[in-house]
Amino acid sequence: MKKKKKTVLTIACMLSVALLLTASYTAWNLADPAFTCARCHEIKDSHTSWQSSAHAAIACTDCHGTALSEGFYSLSEKTRMLLTHLTTDKRNDDLRLNEQQVLALAGRCAECHRAEQAGWLAGGHGTTYQDIFLDETHNRSEKPYADCLRCHGMFYEASISELMSLEGEASAFALRDTKQASQPVIPCLSCHQMHSPQDDTLKTAFYVRAEKDYLPSGQLSKIEMYDKGRPVQTADDANTRLCLQCHSPNAWHQAGSSDDRTPTGVHEGLACTACHAPHSNDASASCSQCHPALSNCGLDVKTMDTSYRNPESPNNIHHISCTSCHEQKQARDRRLSRQPVSLN
């Protein structure tokens, strides 16, 4: 009888402890961060920037997770954070999210931004390590090197040689950790800074891998571009400057060189987002925004092969000009034969 009573008491105690811990931890996660996360001096600056950000109404744990949200990994991660707090002198500017945290956070972005995530997955920016680093055609022409990680795998925490083995022919290149293959290389945080001010209407920033920090798009410098020596008129909006950080020209800033897509010809001066949707990059519906209203030749532009992917296409959308269809002489004759416009 006494033994049974002891067992019941032990179980009751254990349940009470579990209940108390659960209640305490739930209270902790639901409490105002000013009394929880921001009590650690390292977090104070992040808490201050969060308060004035577009995500101020969202709790820390909604994006950063809890000690239990990722199972054993998050439990050990939060324990390591606590140990770091207690044993080292780290400041807010020493704190960075690692790649795993960035990807976990991107998953939580999608809980609210479903349409944006769907667009991103459907577009070119939803690409993975496998797509980028194991592209044999590309690797035959240029071996992956450190600067690839400037735009693909910005948050990867080691060097290109630690990411993949580069010995032998391009067909033999392989990712050292096969789990990396399906991970996205351009997650949300590549172009978005979560704690950026609410009044920042651009909502974009460039993650500078070398500095492990962001430059808001509005602070990126305008890039001067040239077309065979002629200065090219470029859009001066901040998002175009952001796109150019990765869709970059060669060292001489020649329009259309390397990864650059700066429009010349009839589309010169247009911003990237004038045609491309920001997350899917889809431009298929954009022609009808201007054509045929602004067309000078009455062609149904939707029937033209304007893809830059097709090197045979004479109508590459980024470089198409009047002379792509018309002989220069014909264009000049037509211009000369025009009658002066009457002002009456």
Added chain:
Amino acid sequence: MRLSRRKFIQTVGVLSGGLLCMPSCTRSFPEYRVFSSGEAVCLTALCEQIIPADHDPGATDAGVIHFIDKLLHERFPHLLPLYQQGIAALEASCSRLYGTRFASLPTARQIEVMQQMETDALPEEYWTGIKASAFFRQVIRNTMQGFYGPPRHGGNKNYVSYRMLKLDFPLVVGQNRYT
């Protein structure tokens, strides 16, 4: 040791209460890792005279003091005694010569003191164990590093020197494969 039921429940209560109190780190945290606030004021004034703000930002705007603070804490702690002795000697020299601290001196007087420091012309009794010129050279070197170096090390806040020099940053260069 036997734990009574009453004691056990008390302990559990205290421990779970402690979980809630865990983040309540109420002690104020110093702004600098290795410098006292007084040392930081002196060193900030010294760095600002080396790279003064004009129409472009200076050493203070670039956060050079935080760069040096971090540098001495994380990378070169062996330089800390040089800084601490140098700052103390500089303050003592200014106090003896002008009756005030270095940071409180007018600009022209600060420059005069720095010229004396550069040529080891400050009162010798305060500069025992270190040379004023050696300290001065070290501060110049670290100020330049903090102002012109990459922001990831704690200085060059908001890329102020890159903007001043109109550097193309981040460097925009695409792949070579198409060219």
